[in-house]
Amino acid sequence: MEKARWQTHRVTIKDIARAANVDPSTVTRALQGSERVKTATREKIASLAAEMGYVPDMAARTLVNRRSGLIGVVIPDMTNPFFAEFGRGIEDEAAKHDLRILIIDTRGVEAAEREAVKLFLELKVDGVVVPMARGPQEYYDGLNDAIPLVHVNREEAKHRVNCDTVHGSILVMQHLLELGHRRIGFVRGPAPPGREPKMFAYRQALDEAGIHYDPELIFTFDGTLESTELIAEQVLALDERPTAIFGHNDVSAAGLIHALRDHKLSVPQDISVAGHDDIQLSGCIDPPLTTVAWPMYELGQQSVRYLYSLGQGKKPRAPKVPLPRLIVRESTGGPKAARKS
């Protein structure tokens, strides 16, 4: 078996300096495009660097510059399509400031979230974005300005870019209430207890409509489709079934619809189901999903913009981002009883 070999000695500015017959510091300046280098020298060095396959050593640079030019993004579940536009917003804004993006996926594991932040800290990134953080706020407070860190959607965070979750959820609830539903179920997601704005909105909407809160109508989605089947069974087992369900997100809603169908309930005829997130496939499932769309692109943009200001030593106020929008499609309709009457 042939032995593979990695380049033992990477080309450094010293090598280039030797080849160009100048001092390493001149190479540095030349590579930075400094005016204080004779054009001829600069060009010579540039072509030499390219020829020799010079790759700057970020470690060395970061060490001396005390910054890396990197932004770390801690994503709870990168495959959640919800984050697609968010990523684009981050990238686009980062590009404007010559920052590069690194992503760590925590799969929703709280310990992994801390590990991620820790790694970014060690990497001396210029800033960290943590959307939908799972970890306790105390942990982040404990970081104590060790690094510019902005949360996305965390009311209690010092530095944050927020979208009005409650508003979006209220829109869904109002929609369902206006359709005539009185018995509405709610699917909780894997959020830290005490931090459930959707749940808060759910209860508030019920309150305002004068509807009694019934714990029987609260279900839990754990991120897997299996759990939506469980939810369907729980719904079926109820003496008095809900006529509508507000799902934690579109994946859970899609799973639930599918599971309900397996049990011969049709959506929205027998039961309405609304989701949250407006993922790419929301409009493709059958029936197309009523849901809430967030301005994810803007959230991404604003996060980096905020981070950048922080890095500049400013302390910007929490920026305003557009409100969530209700997207009414076909998975919601009037309740059976209401239609009958």
Add this chain to the structure above:
Amino acid sequence: MEKARWQTHRVTIKDIARAANVDPSTVTRALQGSERVKTATREKIASLAAEMGYVPDMAARTLVNRRSGLIGVVIPDMTNPFFAEFGRGIEDEAAKHDLRILIIDTRGVEAAEREAVKLFLELKVDGVVVPMARGPQEYYDGLNDAIPLVHVNREEAKHRVNCDTVHGSILVMQHLLELGHRRIGFVRGPAPPGREPKMFAYRQALDEAGIHYDPELIFTFDGTLESTELIAEQVLALDERPTAIFGHNDVSAAGLIHALRDHKLSVPQDISVAGHDDIQLSGCIDPPLTTVAWPMYELGQQSVRYLYSLGQGKKPRAPKVPLPRLIVRESTGGPKAARKS
């Protein structure tokens, strides 16, 4: 506006050394858990480090160690659910070797792919995984062993972990042919020309079945759902429509099914649609999608394992991974004509 401040001076081993009244080198040893440090000293230093909030400086470490303990993953589209299990496989295997994972999402942009590899190079990562690379092989060959780099699914790559794409696609085609389809459409994805194993399989299967290849039946998915609507229109406009379509992936298949329905064609009664990838929602859309599942977890695992061997100076052979599996659900059925007869 209050001025935000970042810690000017991070705690270093020198600070700890001073506090513990020892030499920095002793701190290093202690922190490494070396046996060559008195237990008392070690413990004292450990608690001091924790107390003082010491965060190691990766830049300095990487500089002297000449390695970072990082693995870079270049993902073409992180929100493609296709990569969910892949990521898990990578993580799990990386954890075994004490490697940490960094992800860059290229959004399918070839230039971004190179930038990503470049950044990882600069970061001195221990290895790079590039699944479904878009860039030309010459680029990667040009890297010339600058770093351990393994491709996922790229036949022509020197270091690769492959899943038999052709096999999987043949399974779909055989399935459709066995159902009696003779006029089968194919949806191309955004792959570099000349590197289209699915297309290859499509044509080969047709050949073997003695069916003439008709360029009219080739459509193109560009990653957006809009393009699936276009495809539907193109299908509709055909004099002789296909009775089945093999879609590039599940997203395109789901979009296509939805679009066909908007045009009053039902699936699979009027036209069968098969996908590829078996994403989380494949079973939830209506009708549940016939598709191909890849052993993504294993692919992720094997990539890192391969990378690790490379790093050890070995040159492992391309590892064997399980074959793709055909998942028959309800989006495919016999052709209308066949059923009539």
Add this chain to the structure above:
DNA sequence: TTGTAGGCGTTATCAA
């Protein structure tokens, strides 16, 4: 316009 020198934080080696 270019060179010299010192240091960024950490570690490995050698000496004590």
Add this chain to the structure above:
DNA sequence: TTGATAACGCCTACAA
């Protein structure tokens, strides 16, 4: 068991 030292690759004064 611990300390001193040099080095990793790069950059920024400052000097020439």
